[in-house]
Amino acid sequence: MSQFLQFLVTNVTSFLLQPSVLTILAFIFILLFKWYSILPNGNTKKNSPPSPPKLPIIGNLHQLGLQPHRSLQTLAQRHGPLMLLHFGSVPVLVVSSADAAQEIMKTRDLNFADRPKSGISEKLLYNYKDVASAPYGEYWRQMKSILVLHLLSNKRVQSFCSVRKEETFLMIDKIKESCSSSSVNLSEIFAKLTNDVVCRVALGKKYGEGEGRKKFKELLGEFAELLGAINVGDYIPSLAWLNRANGFDAKAEKVAKQLDDFLEGVIEEHINCQKKGDHDRGFTFSQENEDQKDFVDILLWIQEENVIGFPVDRDSIKALILDAFAAGTDTTYTVLEWTMTELIRHPEMMKKVQNEVREIAGNKKDITEDDLDKMHYLKAIIKETLRLHPPIPLLVPRKSIQDAKIHGYDIAAGTQVIINVWTIGKDPTLWDEPEEFQPESFLTSSIDFKGHDFQLIPFGAGRRGCPGISFAITTIELVMANLVRNFEWTLPDGAIGKDLDMTESTGLTIHRKFPLMAIATPYFG
Numbered sequence: 001m002s003q004f005l006q007f008l009v010t011n012v013t014s015f016l017l018q019p020s021v022l023t024i025l026a027f028i029f030i031l032l033f034k035w036y037s038i039l040p041n042g043n044t045k046k047n048s049p050p051s052p053p054k055l056p057i058i059g060n061l062h063q064l065g066l067q068p069h070r071s072l073q074t075l076a077q078r079h080g081p082l083m084l085l086h087f088g089s090v091p092v093l094v095v096s097s098a099d100a101a102q103e104i105m106k107t108r109d110l111n112f113a114d115r116p117k118s119g120i121s122e123k124l125l126y127n128y129k130d131v132a133s134a135p136y137g138e139y140w141r142q143m144k145s146i147l148v149l150h151l152l153s154n155k156r157v158q159s160f161c162s163v164r165k166e167e168t169f170l171m172i173d174k175i176k177e178s179c180s181s182s183s184v185n186l187s188e189i190f191a192k193l194t195n196d197v198v199c200r201v202a203l204g205k206k207y208g209e210g211e212g213r214k215k216f217k218e219l220l221g222e223f224a225e226l227l228g229a230i231n232v233g234d235y236i237p238s239l240a241w242l243n244r245a246n247g248f249d250a251k252a253e254k255v256a257k258q259l260d261d262f263l264e265g266v267i268e269e270h271i272n273c274q275k276k277g278d279h280d281r282g283f284t285f286s287q288e289n290e291d292q293k294d295f296v297d298i299l300l301w302i303q304e305e306n307v308i309g310f311p312v313d314r315d316s317i318k319a320l321i322l323d324a325f326a327a328g329t330d331t332t333y334t335v336l337e338w339t340m341t342e343l344i345r346h347p348e349m350m351k352k353v354q355n356e357v358r359e360i361a362g363n364k365k366d367i368t369e370d371d372l373d374k375m376h377y378l379k380a381i382i383k384e385t386l387r388l389h390p391p392i393p394l395l396v397p398r399k400s401i402q403d404a405k406i407h408g409y410d411i412a413a414g415t416q417v418i419i420n421v422w423t424i425g426k427d428p429t430l431w432d433e434p435e436e437f438q439p440e441s442f443l444t445s446s447i448d449f450k451g452h453d454f455q456l457i458p459f460g461a462g463r464r465g466c467p468g469i470s471f472a473i474t475t476i477e478l479v480m481a482n483l484v485r486n487f488e489w490t491l492p493d494g495a496i497g498k499d500l501d502m503t504e505s506t507g508l509t510i511h512r513k514f515p516l517m518a519i520a521t522p523y524f525g
Contacts, residue, residue: 059086069393088235109462130319179520187515204294228508331391338389345497380442390458393422487520
């Protein structure tokens with residue numbers, strides 16, 4: 001028996017000491033250690049937010065659907081206003097309440113000021129050299145200071161008053177010319193207006209007129225579409241090859257190249273005008289005449305004079321210009337489209353705002369920006385539109401820099417954070433009859449959309465809040481005031497408001513799926 005035991009011990013020991021066996025045992029030991037560490041009596045237990053069941057590899061990606069803001073609202077109703085999903089291997093915290101949003105964007109704003117990496121932003125936005133997608137850090141701070149101080153300050157916004165006025169009056173004239181024969185496509189009119197305003201403000205003139213207009217418009221549409229697409233490679237790296245197989249990467253590279261060629265041409269045109277001393281065009285760089293220049297002028301001046309003490313290269317200039325188009329065209333046009341949609345659906349509210357605007361305008365043919373401060377009901381209508389139809393229902397994702405605790409839940413560093421402002425705007429604990437369009441509620445409320453009231457944050461808040469709020473809202477108010485002042489509005493073919501199709505589009509910016517067609521009758525009162 002002793003010989004048998006000696007034989008057994010010798011052979012078992014020899015077996016256990018084999019490298020492959022030792023590797024397997026070590027792996028089992030690590031698994032057991034990790035399992036023990038998450039047991040109730042372990043020292044590193046995490047209190048994670050509630051999570052719906054997930055599938056292997058893709059996690060919860062299959063639950064997003066074609067309209068993620070609605071799908072995430074449904075999930076939040078089951079799992080709570082703080083919910084942890086997994087997009088592939090990436091943890092994603094979905095925030096669906098105002099108090100949790102305030103915790104993220106105000107109380108712990110610094111910890112959630114970073115952006116996750118995105119293959120699309122890397123391709124289209126010059127390797128994250130814009131403000132919206134740049135990682136949190138010194139570069140981002142310097143670029144944002146350029147936007148806030150030199151491009152989107154109140155002084156600069158006011159300096160573009162004549163551009164907004166001219167383009168708005170051109171829009172009114174165009175509607176008057178076409179309304180006598182047929183209905184007008186307001187969606188198309190709004191898209192052209194916002195594009196023309198941003199082109200003149202950012203680039204100095206309208207681009208894409210005539211034969212090239214359609215191509216330029218389509219290019220900007222593809223740009224916005226790509227920015228709103230889900231890149232599977234960002235969440236499941238092993239499936240990144242799908243983007244090459246289905247042509248997604250090729251399309252992104254093509255659009256990036258076409259945009260780069262266009263912006264290079266714009267910058268070279270500005271530089272050549274400067275060299276020629278085109279003073280009529282205003283290309284002499286100086287602090288004194290800064291408010292007479294477009295975005296490209298200012299950016300070239302900052303680069304040449306090293307105004308901020310921080311190098312600004314050509315790619316940074318192009319990335320900031322693209323930020324202006326991404327934030328200033330599609331979102332503004334979307335708010336205009338939904339505002340007119342709601343007014344046509346509610347003729348009694350249309351009549352009320354028309355009376356307000358026409359009374360303030362008096363005998364004046366056109367509304368100017370000096371009149372807007374008195375139009376309280378118009379401002380309430382725009383706020384209510386932003387509540388029901390935020391142009392970007394899911395704010396651009398943030399990323400946690402360090403571990404944090406939010407409302408008692410442990411949030412790991414590197415977690416992406418999506419704030420569902422569409423759901424917050426329909427929270428029945430915050431709003432009476434939240435599905436109804438009721439602008440009157442804002443007439444007696446101090447709630448605003450500038451990032452201080454987290455019940456209404458269509459432009460975000462905190463460090464990552466949109467710096468272009470003033471520019472966008474001034475344009476929206478001026479356009480809407482002139483539309484309701486100059487025309488009576490009805491639907492084609494005798495349709496009434498309740499017949500209006502309210503189906504939403506898909507993508508980053510949510511506008512109408514079908515164009516808004518309406519009949520405009522000039523008002524001569």
